[in-house]
Amino acid sequence: EVQLVESGGGLAQPGGSLRLSCAASGLTLSSYSMNWVRQAPGKGLEWVSYISSSSTIYYADSVKGRFTISRDTAKNSLYLQMNSLTAEDTAMYYCARIGVVLARPFDYWGQGTLVTVSS
Amino acid sequence: DIQMTQSPSSLSASVGDRVTITCRASQIISNYLNWYQQKPGKAPRLLIYAASSLQSGVPSRFSGSGSGTDFTLTISSLQPEDFATYYCQQSYSPLAVTFGGGTKVKIK
Numbered sequence: 529e530v531q532l533v534e535s536g537g538g539l540a541q542p543g544g545s546l547r548l549s550c551a552a553s554g555l556t557l558s559s560y561s562m563n564w565v566r567q568a569p570g571k572g573l574e575w576v577s578y579i580s581s582s583s584t585i586y587y588a589d590s591v592k593g594r595f596t597i598s599r600d601t602a603k604n605s606l607y608l609q610m611n612s613l614t615a616e617d618t619a620m621y622y623c624a625r626i627g628v629v630l631a632r633p634f635d636y637w638g639q640g641t642l643v644t645v646s647s
Numbered sequence: 648d649i650q651m652t653q654s655p656s657s658l659s660a661s662v663g664d665r666v667t668i669t670c671r672a673s674q675i676i677s678n679y680l681n682w683y684q685q686k687p688g689k690a691p692r693l694l695i696y697a698a699s700s701l702q703s704g705v706p707s708r709f710s711g712s713g714s715g716t717d718f719t720l721t722i723s724s725l726q727p728e729d730f731a732t733y734y735c736q737q738s739y740s741p742l743a744v745t746f747g748g749g750t751k752v753k754i755k
Contacts, residue, residue, distance in 0.1 A: 563744070565691075573683075573691065573734055575744040586742040622690055632738040633681040633696035640690055 530554040530636045532623050537641030540613050544645070550606040550623030550638055558601045561626040563634060564608045566619035566643075576621070577608065590616075613645045649673050649737050653747035659755040666722040668750045670735035675715050679739035682711055682720045685749075686731045694733075695720065722752075730754055 536548040548564070564576040577597040578586040585597055596609040606623050620640040627635035650673035660666050670680065678698040683691040693702045695711035698718055708723045722729055735747040 572749045573685075573736075573746040575746070578741065578744070588743070627693075627696065629696060630700070631679045631681055631697035632741060633693050633702075634683075634691070634736070635693050635696075635702065637690035637692070 530625070532625065532636055532638035534621065534623055534638040534641035537621060537643045539644045539646065540610075541647055542614055542645055544613050545609070545611045546613065546643060548608040548610065548621055548623075548641055548643070550608075552604045552606070555625070555636075557604050557606060558599060560628070561632070562599070562606050563624045563626065564595075564597060564606075565622045565624055565634070565637075566617075567622070567640075568616075568619045571619075574619075579606070610643070613643075615645050617643060618645045619643060648743045649676060649740055649745055651735055651737055651745050651747040653733075653735055653750050655750060656748060657751040657753060659753045660725050661755045662725055662727055664725045664755075666725050666729075666752060668720045668733055668735075668752075670713075670718045670720070670747050672716045672718075672737055672739075676737045676739035678714050679737055680711075680713065680718045681736045681738060682709075683734045683736065684729075684731045685734065691734065725752070 531553045533551045561580045594612045598607045622640045623638045624634035625636040652671045680698045682695040685691040699711045732749045732751045
């Protein structure tokens with residue numbers, strides 16, 4: 529059974545940093561393209577970042593230059609390093625796998641980890 | 648970026664009703680359109696991919712249609728567990744995936 533478990537969320541000060549983790553089981557994470565998606569309280573879904581199985585990386589304009597996506601093959605984990613945080617980064621952060629079918633849907637999601645940026 | 652416009656933003660319906668949600672893309676996306684269901688406090692769940700393909704384990708009362716810029720999610724007979732928020736997503740541009748604003752399906 530595929531499981532994705534996020535961790536690392538919490539309270540951060542404006543300008544601060546956090547590192548989110550997504551631990552995978554039931555799949556070899558490096559064989560798939562993975563994403564981070566966030567959802568501000570009471571709002572819709574916003575794609576944040578993507579890493580392909582061949583390590584091509586993309587970021588949303590809203591986080592470019594501040595966030596870094598990475599992967600550790602040995603730990604079968606995905607990461608999101610978040611720097612220069614602002615209140616607008618307050619959200620639930622989900623990791624999601626891209627399925628190997630047409631239209632590249634996000635077929636498995638973690639339960640999310642909450643990031644709150646506040647002084 | 649490709650903009651995705653969902654309508655309505657919310658609707659009220661009764662158990663057994665047929666419900667239709669639409670999603671319009673700001674440019675042609677072929678069939679690179681996926682639908683998700685999200686319940687409060689839970690992660691989104693994939694329902695439909697490639698505009699009309701039913702994800703494994705999803706009840707057959709859910710269906711999707713459309714191509715190009717206009718897409719539809721239909722629930723043929725609304726069940727109590729279907730009250731949730733539904734999102735469309737375009738994956739035509741992998742470097743800028745975008746979601747619709749969501750449609751909240753409420754109990755009438």
